[in-house]
Amino acid sequence: MSKNVKKIDIFNKLRSSGLRPTKQRVEIAKYLFEREKTFHFTVESLDKLLEKKTTSKFALATIYNTVHAFKDAGHLSEVEVRGKKTYFDTNVSDHHHFYDSENSELIDIDANEILIQKIPKAPNGKKIKNVEVFINLKN
Amino acid sequence: MSKNVKKIDIFNKLRSSGLRPTKQRVEIAKYLFEREKTFHFTVESLDKLLEKKTTSKFALATIYNTVHAFKDAGHLSEVEVRGKKTYFDTNVSDHHHFYDSENSELIDIDANEILIQKIPKAPNGKKIKNVEVFINLKN
DNA sequence: TCCTTCTTTATAATAATTCTAAAGTAAATA
DNA sequence: TATTTACTTTAGAATTATTATAAAGAAGGA
Structure with missing residues:
Protein backbone atom coordinates (compact mmCIF):
# COMPACT_ATOMS: atom_id res chain seq x y z
CA MET A 1 0.00 0.00 0.00
CA SER A 2 1.68 3.21 -1.14
CA LYS A 3 1.72 6.42 0.82
CA ASN A 4 -0.58 7.88 -1.78
CA VAL A 5 -3.22 5.24 -1.40
CA LYS A 6 -3.15 5.75 2.33
CA LYS A 7 -3.55 9.47 1.94
CA ILE A 8 -6.62 8.92 -0.22
CA ASP A 9 -7.96 6.47 2.34
CA ILE A 10 -7.65 9.05 5.07
CA PHE A 11 -9.32 11.67 2.93
CA ASN A 12 -12.20 9.32 2.20
CA LYS A 13 -12.51 8.33 5.78
CA LEU A 14 -12.88 11.97 6.75
CA ARG A 15 -15.09 12.97 3.81
CA SER A 16 -17.47 10.08 4.26
CA SER A 17 -17.90 11.11 7.88
CA GLY A 18 -18.74 14.67 6.92
CA LEU A 19 -15.44 15.98 8.21
CA ARG A 20 -13.40 18.36 6.14
CA PRO A 21 -9.93 16.94 5.65
CA THR A 22 -8.04 19.75 7.25
CA LYS A 23 -4.31 19.60 7.78
CA GLN A 24 -4.74 18.86 11.46
CA ARG A 25 -7.36 16.16 11.04
CA VAL A 26 -5.39 14.42 8.34
CA GLU A 27 -2.25 14.38 10.42
CA ILE A 28 -4.00 13.14 13.51
CA ALA A 29 -5.91 10.54 11.51
CA LYS A 30 -2.72 9.28 9.89
CA TYR A 31 -1.10 9.04 13.26
CA LEU A 32 -4.01 7.16 14.79
CA PHE A 33 -5.21 4.91 12.02
CA GLU A 34 -2.15 3.99 9.98
CA ARG A 35 -0.97 1.30 12.30
CA GLU A 36 -1.33 -2.43 12.61
CA LYS A 37 -2.23 -2.79 16.24
CA THR A 38 -5.00 -0.96 18.01
CA PHE A 39 -3.93 2.02 19.97
CA HIS A 40 -5.07 3.41 23.31
CA PHE A 41 -4.47 6.96 24.31
CA THR A 42 -5.63 9.89 26.32
CA VAL A 43 -5.80 13.38 24.91
CA GLU A 44 -2.79 14.23 27.01
CA SER A 45 -0.70 11.35 25.72
CA LEU A 46 -1.76 11.99 22.13
CA ASP A 47 -0.78 15.61 22.48
CA LYS A 48 2.69 14.65 23.64
CA LEU A 49 3.12 12.05 20.93
CA LEU A 50 2.05 14.41 18.18
CA GLU A 51 4.47 16.98 19.45
CA LYS A 52 7.28 14.45 19.26
CA LYS A 53 6.36 12.63 16.06
CA THR A 54 5.23 15.45 13.81
CA THR A 55 6.49 18.85 12.90
CA SER A 56 3.09 20.52 13.04
CA LYS A 57 1.68 22.25 16.06
CA PHE A 58 -1.75 21.52 17.41
CA ALA A 59 -3.75 23.46 19.93
CA LEU A 60 -4.89 21.20 22.74
CA ALA A 61 -8.49 22.17 22.00
CA THR A 62 -8.04 20.96 18.44
CA ILE A 63 -6.96 17.58 19.67
CA TYR A 64 -10.03 17.41 21.87
CA ASN A 65 -12.24 18.51 18.99
CA THR A 66 -10.69 16.10 16.54
CA VAL A 67 -10.73 13.10 18.81
CA HIS A 68 -14.36 13.70 19.64
CA ALA A 69 -15.21 14.20 15.99
CA PHE A 70 -13.57 10.86 15.21
CA LYS A 71 -15.44 9.27 18.05
CA ASP A 72 -18.77 10.67 16.88
CA ALA A 73 -18.00 9.34 13.43
CA GLY A 74 -17.38 5.89 14.87
CA HIS A 75 -13.66 5.77 14.18
CA LEU A 76 -12.69 5.74 17.83
CA SER A 77 -14.34 4.33 20.88
CA GLU A 78 -14.29 6.04 24.20
CA VAL A 79 -13.44 4.11 27.32
CA GLU A 80 -14.75 6.60 29.74
CA VAL A 81 -17.03 4.56 31.92
CA ARG A 82 -17.85 6.86 34.74
CA GLY A 83 -17.23 10.38 33.65
CA LYS A 84 -15.30 12.64 35.85
CA LYS A 85 -16.76 11.93 39.22
CA THR A 86 -15.73 9.18 41.53
CA TYR A 87 -18.48 7.14 43.14
CA PHE A 88 -18.27 5.56 46.53
CA ASP A 89 -20.27 2.61 47.69
CA THR A 90 -21.06 1.49 51.22
CA ASN A 91 -21.23 -2.03 49.83
CA VAL A 92 -17.66 -3.26 50.17
CA SER A 93 -18.36 -6.82 49.15
CA ASP A 94 -17.46 -8.03 45.71
CA MET B 1 -30.35 -1.43 68.78
CA SER B 2 -30.29 1.73 70.86
CA LYS B 3 -28.71 4.96 69.74
CA ASN B 4 -26.06 4.40 72.36
CA VAL B 5 -25.04 1.05 71.04
CA LYS B 6 -24.78 2.54 67.58
CA LYS B 7 -22.64 5.36 68.80
CA ILE B 8 -20.27 2.88 70.42
CA ASP B 9 -20.22 0.88 67.20
CA ILE B 10 -19.20 3.90 65.23
CA PHE B 11 -16.49 4.73 67.75
CA ASN B 12 -15.14 1.20 67.57
CA LYS B 13 -15.30 1.16 63.82
CA LEU B 14 -13.16 4.27 63.72
CA ARG B 15 -10.81 3.29 66.52
CA SER B 16 -10.15 -0.15 65.12
CA SER B 17 -9.21 1.46 61.83
CA GLY B 18 -6.76 3.78 63.50
CA LEU B 19 -8.97 6.81 62.95
CA ARG B 20 -9.59 9.24 65.75
CA PRO B 21 -13.30 9.56 66.32
CA THR B 22 -13.55 13.25 65.65
CA LYS B 23 -16.86 15.05 65.53
CA GLN B 24 -16.78 15.20 61.74
CA ARG B 25 -15.86 11.57 61.20
CA VAL B 26 -18.46 10.34 63.63
CA GLU B 27 -21.19 12.36 61.97
CA ILE B 28 -20.22 11.32 58.47
CA ALA B 29 -19.88 7.69 59.55
CA LYS B 30 -23.31 7.74 61.15
CA TYR B 31 -24.78 9.21 58.04
CA LEU B 32 -23.12 6.65 55.77
CA PHE B 33 -23.27 3.45 57.75
CA GLU B 34 -26.42 3.60 59.84
CA ARG B 35 -28.71 2.55 57.07
CA GLU B 36 -30.25 -0.66 55.83
CA LYS B 37 -29.54 -0.45 52.14
CA THR B 38 -26.21 0.23 50.57
CA PHE B 39 -25.62 3.76 49.50
CA HIS B 40 -23.85 5.24 46.50
CA PHE B 41 -22.62 8.77 46.48
CA THR B 42 -20.09 11.19 45.14
CA VAL B 43 -18.28 13.67 47.34
CA GLU B 44 -20.43 16.37 45.83
CA SER B 45 -23.70 14.62 46.61
CA LEU B 46 -22.56 13.70 50.10
CA ASP B 47 -21.63 17.29 50.75
CA LYS B 48 -25.11 18.47 49.78
CA LEU B 49 -26.80 15.75 51.82
CA LEU B 50 -24.77 16.49 54.92
CA GLU B 51 -25.60 20.14 54.58
CA LYS B 52 -29.29 19.31 54.46
CA LYS B 53 -29.45 16.50 57.00
CA THR B 54 -27.14 17.71 59.71
CA THR B 55 -26.63 20.92 61.58
CA SER B 56 -22.84 20.75 61.48
CA LYS B 57 -20.70 22.33 58.84
CA PHE B 58 -18.01 20.44 56.99
CA ALA B 59 -15.28 21.78 54.79
CA LEU B 60 -15.32 20.09 51.41
CA ALA B 61 -11.72 18.99 51.94
CA THR B 62 -12.79 17.27 55.15
CA ILE B 63 -15.36 15.26 53.26
CA TYR B 64 -12.71 14.25 50.76
CA ASN B 65 -10.32 13.34 53.56
CA THR B 66 -12.89 11.41 55.51
CA VAL B 67 -14.27 9.47 52.60
CA HIS B 68 -10.78 8.45 51.54
CA ALA B 69 -9.90 7.51 55.09
CA PHE B 70 -12.99 5.30 55.21
CA LYS B 71 -12.06 3.81 51.88
CA ASP B 72 -8.51 3.07 52.98
CA ALA B 73 -9.92 1.43 56.08
CA GLY B 74 -12.10 -0.79 53.92
CA HIS B 75 -15.43 0.70 54.97
CA LEU B 76 -16.21 2.10 51.55
CA SER B 77 -15.39 0.91 48.11
CA GLU B 78 -14.51 3.24 45.34
CA VAL B 79 -16.10 2.82 41.95
CA GLU B 80 -13.64 4.87 40.09
CA VAL B 81 -12.51 2.60 37.37
CA ARG B 82 -10.39 4.82 35.19
CA GLY B 83 -9.38 7.80 37.20
CA LYS B 84 -9.96 11.19 35.79
CA LYS B 85 -8.78 10.75 32.28
CA THR B 86 -10.76 9.47 29.38
CA TYR B 87 -9.18 6.82 27.22
CA PHE B 88 -9.78 6.43 23.53
CA ASP B 89 -9.34 3.26 21.57
CA THR B 90 -8.83 2.78 17.87
CA ASN B 91 -10.55 -0.57 18.27
CA VAL B 92 -14.21 0.24 17.73
CA SER B 93 -15.47 -3.32 17.83
CA ASP B 94 -17.20 -4.68 20.89
C1' DT C 1 -12.34 34.91 -6.93
C1' DC C 2 -15.92 35.83 -3.32
C1' DC C 3 -18.75 34.18 0.07
C1' DT C 4 -20.38 31.10 3.39
C1' DT C 5 -19.48 27.68 6.55
C1' DC C 6 -16.63 25.02 9.14
C1' DT C 7 -12.09 24.78 11.85
C1' DT C 8 -8.43 26.11 14.47
C1' DT C 9 -6.46 28.69 17.91
C1' DA C 10 -5.43 31.06 22.28
C1' DT C 11 -7.42 32.02 26.19
C1' DA C 12 -10.90 32.00 29.68
C1' DA C 13 -14.08 29.24 32.25
C1' DT C 14 -15.56 25.19 34.72
C1' DA C 15 -15.46 21.11 37.54
C1' DA C 16 -13.40 17.71 40.40
C1' DT C 17 -9.88 17.09 43.30
C1' DT C 18 -5.63 17.87 45.96
C1' DC C 19 -2.41 20.82 48.42
C1' DT C 20 -1.00 24.10 51.96
C1' DA C 21 -0.42 26.35 56.08
C1' DA C 22 -2.59 27.83 60.07
C1' DA C 23 -5.74 26.90 63.79
C1' DG C 24 -8.11 23.40 66.41
C1' DT C 25 -8.78 18.99 68.84
C1' DA C 26 -7.68 14.21 70.56
C1' DA C 27 -4.55 11.34 72.78
C1' DA C 28 -0.21 10.63 75.26
C1' DT C 29 2.79 12.04 78.79
C1' DA C 30 4.40 14.13 82.83
C1' DT D 1 -4.88 17.47 85.51
C1' DA D 2 -1.65 20.37 82.73
C1' DT D 3 1.33 20.04 78.99
C1' DT D 4 2.93 18.28 74.88
C1' DT D 5 2.66 15.92 70.66
C1' DA D 6 0.41 14.22 66.77
C1' DC D 7 -3.40 14.16 64.04
C1' DT D 8 -7.49 16.84 61.89
C1' DT D 9 -10.06 20.38 60.11
C1' DT D 10 -10.47 24.41 57.63
C1' DA D 11 -10.40 28.09 54.03
C1' DG D 12 -8.50 29.10 50.23
C1' DA D 13 -5.06 28.47 46.61
C1' DA D 14 -3.38 25.26 43.21
C1' DT D 15 -3.86 21.58 39.93
C1' DT D 16 -5.77 18.78 36.32
C1' DA D 17 -8.90 17.50 32.71
C1' DT D 18 -12.08 19.33 29.92
C1' DT D 19 -15.27 22.59 27.60
C1' DA D 20 -16.66 27.24 26.01
C1' DT D 21 -15.74 31.54 23.56
C1' DA D 22 -14.63 34.62 20.14
C1' DA D 23 -11.60 35.97 16.64
C1' DA D 24 -8.70 34.60 12.78
C1' DG D 25 -7.93 31.18 9.17
C1' DA D 26 -8.95 27.61 5.72
C1' DA D 27 -12.13 24.69 2.67
C1' DG D 28 -15.61 24.17 -0.85
C1' DG D 29 -18.98 25.89 -3.84
C1' DA D 30 -21.17 29.67 -6.88
Whole structure:
Protein backbone atom coordinates (compact mmCIF):
# COMPACT_ATOMS: atom_id res chain seq x y z
CA MET A 1 0.00 0.00 0.00
CA SER A 2 1.68 3.21 -1.14
CA LYS A 3 1.72 6.42 0.82
CA ASN A 4 -0.58 7.88 -1.78
CA VAL A 5 -3.22 5.24 -1.40
CA LYS A 6 -3.15 5.75 2.33
CA LYS A 7 -3.55 9.47 1.94
CA ILE A 8 -6.62 8.92 -0.22
CA ASP A 9 -7.96 6.47 2.34
CA ILE A 10 -7.65 9.05 5.07
CA PHE A 11 -9.32 11.67 2.93
CA ASN A 12 -12.20 9.32 2.20
CA LYS A 13 -12.51 8.33 5.78
CA LEU A 14 -12.88 11.97 6.75
CA ARG A 15 -15.09 12.97 3.81
CA SER A 16 -17.47 10.08 4.26
CA SER A 17 -17.90 11.11 7.88
CA GLY A 18 -18.74 14.67 6.92
CA LEU A 19 -15.44 15.98 8.21
CA ARG A 20 -13.40 18.36 6.14
CA PRO A 21 -9.93 16.94 5.65
CA THR A 22 -8.04 19.75 7.25
CA LYS A 23 -4.31 19.60 7.78
CA GLN A 24 -4.74 18.86 11.46
CA ARG A 25 -7.36 16.16 11.04
CA VAL A 26 -5.39 14.42 8.34
CA GLU A 27 -2.25 14.38 10.42
CA ILE A 28 -4.00 13.14 13.51
CA ALA A 29 -5.91 10.54 11.51
CA LYS A 30 -2.72 9.28 9.89
CA TYR A 31 -1.10 9.04 13.26
CA LEU A 32 -4.01 7.16 14.79
CA PHE A 33 -5.21 4.91 12.02
CA GLU A 34 -2.15 3.99 9.98
CA ARG A 35 -0.97 1.30 12.30
CA GLU A 36 -1.33 -2.43 12.61
CA LYS A 37 -2.23 -2.79 16.24
CA THR A 38 -5.00 -0.96 18.01
CA PHE A 39 -3.93 2.02 19.97
CA HIS A 40 -5.07 3.41 23.31
CA PHE A 41 -4.47 6.96 24.31
CA THR A 42 -5.63 9.89 26.32
CA VAL A 43 -5.80 13.38 24.91
CA GLU A 44 -2.79 14.23 27.01
CA SER A 45 -0.70 11.35 25.72
CA LEU A 46 -1.76 11.99 22.13
CA ASP A 47 -0.78 15.61 22.48
CA LYS A 48 2.69 14.65 23.64
CA LEU A 49 3.12 12.05 20.93
CA LEU A 50 2.05 14.41 18.18
CA GLU A 51 4.47 16.98 19.45
CA LYS A 52 7.28 14.45 19.26
CA LYS A 53 6.36 12.63 16.06
CA THR A 54 5.23 15.45 13.81
CA THR A 55 6.49 18.85 12.90
CA SER A 56 3.09 20.52 13.04
CA LYS A 57 1.68 22.25 16.06
CA PHE A 58 -1.75 21.52 17.41
CA ALA A 59 -3.75 23.46 19.93
CA LEU A 60 -4.89 21.20 22.74
CA ALA A 61 -8.49 22.17 22.00
CA THR A 62 -8.04 20.96 18.44
CA ILE A 63 -6.96 17.58 19.67
CA TYR A 64 -10.03 17.41 21.87
CA ASN A 65 -12.24 18.51 18.99
CA THR A 66 -10.69 16.10 16.54
CA VAL A 67 -10.73 13.10 18.81
CA HIS A 68 -14.36 13.70 19.64
CA ALA A 69 -15.21 14.20 15.99
CA PHE A 70 -13.57 10.86 15.21
CA LYS A 71 -15.44 9.27 18.05
CA ASP A 72 -18.77 10.67 16.88
CA ALA A 73 -18.00 9.34 13.43
CA GLY A 74 -17.38 5.89 14.87
CA HIS A 75 -13.66 5.77 14.18
CA LEU A 76 -12.69 5.74 17.83
CA SER A 77 -14.34 4.33 20.88
CA GLU A 78 -14.29 6.04 24.20
CA VAL A 79 -13.44 4.11 27.32
CA GLU A 80 -14.75 6.60 29.74
CA VAL A 81 -17.03 4.56 31.92
CA ARG A 82 -17.85 6.86 34.74
CA GLY A 83 -17.23 10.38 33.65
CA LYS A 84 -15.30 12.64 35.85
CA LYS A 85 -16.76 11.93 39.22
CA THR A 86 -15.73 9.18 41.53
CA TYR A 87 -18.48 7.14 43.14
CA PHE A 88 -18.27 5.56 46.53
CA ASP A 89 -20.27 2.61 47.69
CA THR A 90 -21.06 1.49 51.22
CA ASN A 91 -21.23 -2.03 49.83
CA VAL A 92 -17.66 -3.26 50.17
CA SER A 93 -18.36 -6.82 49.15
CA ASP A 94 -17.46 -8.03 45.71
CA HIS A 95 -20.17 -6.90 43.34
CA HIS A 96 -20.95 -5.27 40.03
CA HIS A 97 -22.97 -2.31 38.80
CA PHE A 98 -25.64 -1.11 36.50
CA TYR A 99 -24.83 2.37 35.36
CA ASP A 100 -27.67 4.57 34.23
CA SER A 101 -26.12 7.51 32.46
CA GLU A 102 -29.49 9.25 32.08
CA ASN A 103 -29.45 10.17 35.72
CA SER A 104 -25.87 9.25 36.62
CA GLU A 105 -27.03 6.50 38.90
CA LEU A 106 -25.19 3.39 40.00
CA ILE A 107 -27.16 0.33 41.04
CA ASP A 108 -25.55 -2.64 42.77
CA ILE A 109 -25.58 -6.08 41.23
CA ASP A 110 -24.79 -8.92 43.55
CA ALA A 111 -21.70 -10.91 42.61
CA ASN A 112 -23.78 -14.06 42.18
CA GLU A 113 -26.14 -12.47 39.69
CA ILE A 114 -23.42 -12.48 37.08
CA LEU A 115 -21.57 -15.61 36.07
CA ILE A 116 -18.51 -15.31 33.94
CA GLN A 117 -17.68 -18.54 32.22
CA LYS A 118 -14.54 -17.75 30.35
CA ILE A 119 -11.88 -15.25 31.13
CA PRO A 120 -8.49 -14.58 29.54
CA LYS A 121 -5.19 -15.07 31.33
CA ALA A 122 -3.50 -12.01 32.73
CA PRO A 123 -0.61 -10.69 30.64
CA ASN A 124 2.89 -11.88 31.52
CA GLY A 125 4.02 -10.98 34.99
CA LYS A 126 0.64 -9.65 35.99
CA LYS A 127 -2.11 -11.08 38.11
CA ILE A 128 -5.80 -10.45 38.11
CA LYS A 129 -6.77 -8.18 40.97
CA ASN A 130 -10.50 -8.20 40.34
CA VAL A 131 -13.09 -8.21 37.62
CA GLU A 132 -15.58 -5.40 37.35
CA VAL A 133 -18.64 -5.66 35.19
CA PHE A 134 -20.57 -2.57 34.21
CA ILE A 135 -23.93 -2.96 32.58
CA ASN A 136 -24.69 0.35 30.97
CA LEU A 137 -28.36 1.19 30.69
CA LYS A 138 -30.46 3.17 28.26
CA ASN A 139 -34.16 4.00 28.24
CA MET B 1 -30.35 -1.43 68.78
CA SER B 2 -30.29 1.73 70.86
CA LYS B 3 -28.71 4.96 69.74
CA ASN B 4 -26.06 4.40 72.36
CA VAL B 5 -25.04 1.05 71.04
CA LYS B 6 -24.78 2.54 67.58
CA LYS B 7 -22.64 5.36 68.80
CA ILE B 8 -20.27 2.88 70.42
CA ASP B 9 -20.22 0.88 67.20
CA ILE B 10 -19.20 3.90 65.23
CA PHE B 11 -16.49 4.73 67.75
CA ASN B 12 -15.14 1.20 67.57
CA LYS B 13 -15.30 1.16 63.82
CA LEU B 14 -13.16 4.27 63.72
CA ARG B 15 -10.81 3.29 66.52
CA SER B 16 -10.15 -0.15 65.12
CA SER B 17 -9.21 1.46 61.83
CA GLY B 18 -6.76 3.78 63.50
CA LEU B 19 -8.97 6.81 62.95
CA ARG B 20 -9.59 9.24 65.75
CA PRO B 21 -13.30 9.56 66.32
CA THR B 22 -13.55 13.25 65.65
CA LYS B 23 -16.86 15.05 65.53
CA GLN B 24 -16.78 15.20 61.74
CA ARG B 25 -15.86 11.57 61.20
CA VAL B 26 -18.46 10.34 63.63
CA GLU B 27 -21.19 12.36 61.97
CA ILE B 28 -20.22 11.32 58.47
CA ALA B 29 -19.88 7.69 59.55
CA LYS B 30 -23.31 7.74 61.15
CA TYR B 31 -24.78 9.21 58.04
CA LEU B 32 -23.12 6.65 55.77
CA PHE B 33 -23.27 3.45 57.75
CA GLU B 34 -26.42 3.60 59.84
CA ARG B 35 -28.71 2.55 57.07
CA GLU B 36 -30.25 -0.66 55.83
CA LYS B 37 -29.54 -0.45 52.14
CA THR B 38 -26.21 0.23 50.57
CA PHE B 39 -25.62 3.76 49.50
CA HIS B 40 -23.85 5.24 46.50
CA PHE B 41 -22.62 8.77 46.48
CA THR B 42 -20.09 11.19 45.14
CA VAL B 43 -18.28 13.67 47.34
CA GLU B 44 -20.43 16.37 45.83
CA SER B 45 -23.70 14.62 46.61
CA LEU B 46 -22.56 13.70 50.10
CA ASP B 47 -21.63 17.29 50.75
CA LYS B 48 -25.11 18.47 49.78
CA LEU B 49 -26.80 15.75 51.82
CA LEU B 50 -24.77 16.49 54.92
CA GLU B 51 -25.60 20.14 54.58
CA LYS B 52 -29.29 19.31 54.46
CA LYS B 53 -29.45 16.50 57.00
CA THR B 54 -27.14 17.71 59.71
CA THR B 55 -26.63 20.92 61.58
CA SER B 56 -22.84 20.75 61.48
CA LYS B 57 -20.70 22.33 58.84
CA PHE B 58 -18.01 20.44 56.99
CA ALA B 59 -15.28 21.78 54.79
CA LEU B 60 -15.32 20.09 51.41
CA ALA B 61 -11.72 18.99 51.94
CA THR B 62 -12.79 17.27 55.15
CA ILE B 63 -15.36 15.26 53.26
CA TYR B 64 -12.71 14.25 50.76
CA ASN B 65 -10.32 13.34 53.56
CA THR B 66 -12.89 11.41 55.51
CA VAL B 67 -14.27 9.47 52.60
CA HIS B 68 -10.78 8.45 51.54
CA ALA B 69 -9.90 7.51 55.09
CA PHE B 70 -12.99 5.30 55.21
CA LYS B 71 -12.06 3.81 51.88
CA ASP B 72 -8.51 3.07 52.98
CA ALA B 73 -9.92 1.43 56.08
CA GLY B 74 -12.10 -0.79 53.92
CA HIS B 75 -15.43 0.70 54.97
CA LEU B 76 -16.21 2.10 51.55
CA SER B 77 -15.39 0.91 48.11
CA GLU B 78 -14.51 3.24 45.34
CA VAL B 79 -16.10 2.82 41.95
CA GLU B 80 -13.64 4.87 40.09
CA VAL B 81 -12.51 2.60 37.37
CA ARG B 82 -10.39 4.82 35.19
CA GLY B 83 -9.38 7.80 37.20
CA LYS B 84 -9.96 11.19 35.79
CA LYS B 85 -8.78 10.75 32.28
CA THR B 86 -10.76 9.47 29.38
CA TYR B 87 -9.18 6.82 27.22
CA PHE B 88 -9.78 6.43 23.53
CA ASP B 89 -9.34 3.26 21.57
CA THR B 90 -8.83 2.78 17.87
CA ASN B 91 -10.55 -0.57 18.27
CA VAL B 92 -14.21 0.24 17.73
CA SER B 93 -15.47 -3.32 17.83
CA ASP B 94 -17.20 -4.68 20.89
CA HIS B 95 -14.51 -5.66 23.34
CA HIS B 96 -13.31 -5.50 26.91
CA HIS B 97 -10.20 -4.35 28.73
CA PHE B 98 -7.49 -5.23 31.09
CA TYR B 99 -6.54 -2.23 33.15
CA ASP B 100 -3.10 -2.07 34.62
CA SER B 101 -3.14 0.69 37.17
CA GLU B 102 0.62 0.37 37.79
CA ASN B 103 1.34 2.10 34.52
CA SER B 104 -2.17 3.33 33.64
CA GLU B 105 -2.36 1.04 30.67
CA LEU B 106 -5.39 -0.37 28.92
CA ILE B 107 -5.09 -3.64 27.01
CA ASP B 108 -7.81 -4.90 24.68
CA ILE B 109 -9.59 -8.14 25.29
CA ASP B 110 -11.50 -9.55 22.36
CA ALA B 111 -15.21 -9.91 22.94
CA ASN B 112 -15.00 -13.66 22.41
CA GLU B 113 -12.37 -14.12 25.09
CA ILE B 114 -14.93 -13.45 27.77
CA LEU B 115 -18.13 -15.39 28.05
CA ILE B 116 -20.79 -14.20 30.41
CA GLN B 117 -23.22 -16.90 31.28
CA LYS B 118 -25.69 -15.21 33.51
CA ILE B 119 -26.72 -11.59 33.57
CA PRO B 120 -29.42 -9.80 35.53
CA LYS B 121 -32.43 -8.14 33.94
CA ALA B 122 -32.30 -4.40 33.49
CA PRO B 123 -34.28 -2.42 36.05
CA ASN B 124 -37.85 -1.46 35.15
CA GLY B 125 -38.18 0.74 32.11
CA LYS B 126 -34.51 0.43 31.24
CA LYS B 127 -32.70 -1.56 28.61
CA ILE B 128 -29.17 -2.83 28.50
CA LYS B 129 -27.03 -0.69 26.25
CA ASN B 130 -23.85 -2.68 26.59
CA VAL B 131 -21.77 -4.67 29.03
CA GLU B 132 -18.24 -3.62 29.81
CA VAL B 133 -15.87 -5.91 31.63
CA PHE B 134 -12.73 -4.54 33.24
CA ILE B 135 -10.13 -6.93 34.51
CA ASN B 136 -7.96 -4.98 36.86
CA LEU B 137 -4.38 -6.15 37.11
CA LYS B 138 -1.77 -6.15 39.81
CA ASN B 139 1.87 -7.26 39.80
C1' DT C 1 -12.34 34.91 -6.93
C1' DC C 2 -15.92 35.83 -3.32
C1' DC C 3 -18.75 34.18 0.07
C1' DT C 4 -20.38 31.10 3.39
C1' DT C 5 -19.48 27.68 6.55
C1' DC C 6 -16.63 25.02 9.14
C1' DT C 7 -12.09 24.78 11.85
C1' DT C 8 -8.43 26.11 14.47
C1' DT C 9 -6.46 28.69 17.91
C1' DA C 10 -5.43 31.06 22.28
C1' DT C 11 -7.42 32.02 26.19
C1' DA C 12 -10.90 32.00 29.68
C1' DA C 13 -14.08 29.24 32.25
C1' DT C 14 -15.56 25.19 34.72
C1' DA C 15 -15.46 21.11 37.54
C1' DA C 16 -13.40 17.71 40.40
C1' DT C 17 -9.88 17.09 43.30
C1' DT C 18 -5.63 17.87 45.96
C1' DC C 19 -2.41 20.82 48.42
C1' DT C 20 -1.00 24.10 51.96
C1' DA C 21 -0.42 26.35 56.08
C1' DA C 22 -2.59 27.83 60.07
C1' DA C 23 -5.74 26.90 63.79
C1' DG C 24 -8.11 23.40 66.41
C1' DT C 25 -8.78 18.99 68.84
C1' DA C 26 -7.68 14.21 70.56
C1' DA C 27 -4.55 11.34 72.78
C1' DA C 28 -0.21 10.63 75.26
C1' DT C 29 2.79 12.04 78.79
C1' DA C 30 4.40 14.13 82.83
C1' DT D 1 -4.88 17.47 85.51
C1' DA D 2 -1.65 20.37 82.73
C1' DT D 3 1.33 20.04 78.99
C1' DT D 4 2.93 18.28 74.88
C1' DT D 5 2.66 15.92 70.66
C1' DA D 6 0.41 14.22 66.77
C1' DC D 7 -3.40 14.16 64.04
C1' DT D 8 -7.49 16.84 61.89
C1' DT D 9 -10.06 20.38 60.11
C1' DT D 10 -10.47 24.41 57.63
C1' DA D 11 -10.40 28.09 54.03
C1' DG D 12 -8.50 29.10 50.23
C1' DA D 13 -5.06 28.47 46.61
C1' DA D 14 -3.38 25.26 43.21
C1' DT D 15 -3.86 21.58 39.93
C1' DT D 16 -5.77 18.78 36.32
C1' DA D 17 -8.90 17.50 32.71
C1' DT D 18 -12.08 19.33 29.92
C1' DT D 19 -15.27 22.59 27.60
C1' DA D 20 -16.66 27.24 26.01
C1' DT D 21 -15.74 31.54 23.56
C1' DA D 22 -14.63 34.62 20.14
C1' DA D 23 -11.60 35.97 16.64
C1' DA D 24 -8.70 34.60 12.78
C1' DG D 25 -7.93 31.18 9.17
C1' DA D 26 -8.95 27.61 5.72
C1' DA D 27 -12.13 24.69 2.67
C1' DG D 28 -15.61 24.17 -0.85
C1' DG D 29 -18.98 25.89 -3.84
C1' DA D 30 -21.17 29.67 -6.88
